Amino acid sequence: MIKNIVKRDGRIEPYIPSKLNGWGRWAAANLGHMVDWSSIVIQSVSSMPDTVATADLQEKLIQNCLDKGTWSYYLMAGRLYASHLHKIIHGASIPTVRALHDRMVADHVMVRMDYDDDDYAQVESFINHELDYDTPHFSLHYIRKKYSLQNRATGQEYETQQFVYMRMAMALAETEPRDRRIDLVRRFYTEFSAKRMSAPTPNYVNLGTTLRGFASCCVYVVDDNEASLAVGDHIAYRMTAASAGIGSHLITRSKGNPVRGGLIQHQGKLPYLASLGKAVHANMQAGRGGACTTYYSGFDPEAEIIAYLRNPRSTEDRKNRDLHYALVTNKFFAEKVARNESAFSFNVWTAPELTRLFFSPDIEAFRREYLRLESDSSFKKEYFKPRDLILTSLNEALETGVAYLANVDEMNRHTPFKEPIHSSNLCLEISEPNRPYEDMRDLYSDHEVGFITVRYDDDRQQTFNFNEPLTVAAVDSTVPHTVFAGELKAGDVIVADEGGGRVQGITQAHEEPEIALCSLGAIAYDAIGEHDDEAYQEAMYLTLKMIDYCIENSHYVLPHVAVTAKARMNAGVGLMGVATHMARKGLRYDTQEGREELHRIAERHMYHAIRASLRISRERGVARWMHKTRWPDGWLPIDTYNRNVDELGNFEYQYDWEALRAEIVQNGGIGHSCLVAYMPGESSSKALGKPNSIYPVRDTTLNKTDGSVTIRWAAPGSDDQALHYQSAWDVSEVDMIKAYAVFQKFTDQGISADLWRRIKDDDKVSSSELLTHYFTMVKYGMKTRYYYNSNVASDRSLENAGSINGGVDKVECEACTM
Known part of the structure; x- marks a missing residue:
């Protein structure tokens, strides 16, 4: 039984039970019958020694709350933890923003921002540290360990949650005109602190510091020559060192093809993929080994070998686990699979025009050229079975989780871009054009070449x-x-x-060579009233303003990337908290009623993205390469979406799209070349305290690990019987694909589209079922598929299977995980 309390200043006082009871009542305020504060207090007291430090007692209360494993107890733990953090980081009193920034600048943790005493006085008037007390423990802890600025060598900490948000807000508004920037600071801070707006990890840790790396994922393509291959490896090496995730596509000839008129026989793609893997892993990406998804055509003569490169049963000469692999197909390939027909393989050397058409929206032109070559007796043909290849990839995905898919004709058809899209990024949500570099000097040029x-x-x-x-x-x-x-x-x-x-x-x-970049942000759908379009527009506008700042102010290790990135102004705004919104409405992902709600969510998101981009374009002009898109012609996603989606529900539009189209045409386009991409958002969703992306939850409570940071996560309100969360494990692959297809209708880029499969004991997934998943993707216009998560129920619990480290070797870039 506790007799004495050691205060934080070293004083020893007698233990007074009423004070501890007061802590408990205060921590449980507004949680009602969802928590029993007295049992937490009694359990804590009974396990402590006669003399105990205040900090140790508070930590014990927090731990006992966490052990209860519910959302409400995590909120109670968060109140106690917020008080604890304020004391251990700030001491007896919380400093002003100015005082903290002066200290951090003196300690070389952040840079001096261009704000004077009057500016700081205004900022001080609206920072609200009380909001920390409404934050769940896991969110506070994640921000503390992952996002707050600190000296990681000495362990010196500076920022609690509201200071993190204020630093970001002030950095984002710093370059704005003086007559509006404090208002923008307030608005950015309000969106961050209300957890309506989500920033990617690089923004959290780099804004307000000397580090200016904000665009964290790049997509490049390599041409069929030695110089371009060398530049490709250089891009992968430099961008990984700059903390970027990599998406690559090597569009080259294959093993046995002649080089230099036949003087040399080509060694094939495997040596180049090995070189790429080593370039990526030579450097660290945000404290861990680099990561790359490389794409390969289903018609490539080496496709079957590449499909097996991550398989542990492959022979050593045909194994490369340094990379992840995405199989790229089109509708013609899918037709061959459906009919179980053979097809001839080809590459850019054997069939250059057919290769060009492969990366185009015109599937009929591709078909005509294929049939022409097939009837040409002079064209040497080697046949393979597309069904065998797709089943190889699908089985690899089921076994390893990390064999991905991309439908390239859909990527090039349902898009505002005029130029070819060759692949996606590390996490498969980006769908932007690029071109190969043939000369290293172009990569280091500071102008268009x-x-x-x-x-x-x-x-x-x-x-x-x-x-x-x-x-x-x-x-x-x-x-x-x-x-x-x-x-x-x-x-x-x-x-x-x-x-x-x-x-x-x-x-x-x-x-013009080009590396495509993704600059990301997200909106927490469940944090904005479903009828409050003014609030949604504000969140979208500020998210795009944040992306603008990051594009314009990022440090680019490859100068030409800065040229193309600023000319394009590519944005990707995703969503968080969709699962909570569905749970509040009692809707499922696998019903028509649920899909109709997802349609309303997706339409609202894209509509406000376009409106916000229009608004920004009136402030700074349209994107410089706007004429390289179809926006000036009045393109809208409702023009090119896959019409098969219409059969998935009784969908009605909420917004006046034709009036919006007229505004776009009159304006000569919008402020950004693209707007929406649904990234995984695993990291920033923890800071938000919400389910990530547009996914259903894996479980309502999970242990999540990110590097050295482990948190106990819970879905918001998940212990309230009024909310009905549907587990991702209970949504069939086909139904999940249909849900994604509804989002894809309104998405100009792509989706990091995960699937889930619960496998019990000796259950098998048949080939016909795997093919059904693939055909459903093609039918409804899904551009990409990311992880295929499977759970073996006899080997591990569902909770562990749903954890971040559960079974699948997940690698995501810092921006895509947000």
Whole structure:
């Protein structure tokens, strides 16, 4: 039984039970019958020695709350923990924002931001540390260990939760005009502290510091030559060292193909994939080994070998576990699978035009070229069974979780971009165009390097910047329209005050190389009233403003990436907390009523993303390469979505899309080339205290581990019988694909689309069932599929299976995990 209390200043006082009871009552305030504070107090007292330190007693109370394992007890633990953190980090009193920043600047933890005494006085008037007391323990603990600035060598801590949010808000508004920036600080801070807006990990830890790395995932493509392959490895090496996750696609010839006219026989892709794996793992990404998903065509002659590279049963000469692999197919491939027909393999060397059409939206043009080559007796053909290959990949996914899929024709069809999209990123939510680098000097150029030279009918020649907007009367149209110079073809008539004329042909071209970047943010759907569109628009506007700041102010280790990133202004705004919203409404992911609600969520999200981007474009202009997209023509996702989605529910639009289209056309486009991507969001969802992404929850309580940080997580309100969470393990793969398809309808990029499968004892997943999953993806227009999570119930509990480290070797980039 406790007799004496050792205060934090070293004083010893007699134990007074009423004081401890007061702690318990205070910590349980507003939680009602969901917690029993007295049992927590009694349990804590009974296990403590005669003399105990205040801090130890408070930690014991917190631990006993955590051991109860419910949302309400985690809130109670959070109140106690918030008080505890304030004392151990700040001492007797919480400092002002100015005082803390002065100290952190003096200790070289952050930089001096351009705010004066009056600015800091205004900031001090709206920071609200009381909000910490409404935060669950796991959220506070995750922010403390993962996101707050500290000297990790000495263990010196500086920030509690509200200081983290204020630092981010002040950094994001620092470059804004002085007459509005304090208002923007307040608005950013309000969204962060209310947990309506979610930032990626690099923003949490880099804003307000000397570190300026914000765009954390890159997607590059490699061409069929030695120089481009070398540049590709260099990109992977440098970007991994800069804490980026990597998405790559090596569009090269295959083993046995001739090189230099047959003087050399090509060694195939495996040596280059081995080199890529070593380049990625030579450096660390945010304190762990680098990560890369590399993409390969289903028609590639080496596809079957690549599909097995992560399999532990593969021979050593055909094993590469340094990379993850995504099989890229199209609708024609799926048709071959459905009919169990053979197909011939090809690559960029054997069939360059067919390869070009593979990365296009025109599946009929691809079919015609394929059939032409098939009937050409001079074209050497080697056949394979697409069904065997897709089943290899699907079984690998079931066994390892990490064999991914991408439908490339859908990626190029349902998109605002005009240029080819070759692959996605590490986590499969990005769908943006890129082009290979052929010269290392281009990678380090600080300006656009592409150009194109045309010859007119009168033999004049003229050279244009490859990306330059031109007014053209196309050979197949009488109406002048805007193109970029790289789109020019013979027969086009360039309309210009000086020069111009009918294009006879292209005499020289140096295409603009490009690495696609993802700059991300997210909105917590459950934190905004479902009828409060004004609040939703505010959250979306500020999320896009945050992305703008990160694109414009990031440090780019490869200078040309800065050029293309700022010209594109690619954004990817996702969602968090969708599972909680569904639980509050008592809806399931696998019913028509549930899909109709998901449709309302997805439509609202994209509509407000476009409106916010329009608003931003009126402040700073449209994206510089807007003419390289279809937005100026009035493109909307409702124009190109897969119409099979319509059969999944009785869907009605909530918003006036035609009025929005008219605004876009009148404005000449929007502020960003793309807007929405649904990333996994595993990291920042812990800081928010919400379920991640658009997924159903794996379980309502989980132990989650991220590096050295382990938390006990619970779904919000999950101990309230009024909320009905559906477990991801109870949603069939087909029903989950249908749910994703509804989101894909309104998504200009992609989805990190996970699937879940509970396997009991000797249950088997048949080949026909795996094929059904694939065909359902193709039918409803899913662009990508990410992890296939499986649980073996006889070997481990569902809770462990649902944990981050449960069975699947998950690797995600810092931005995609948010």
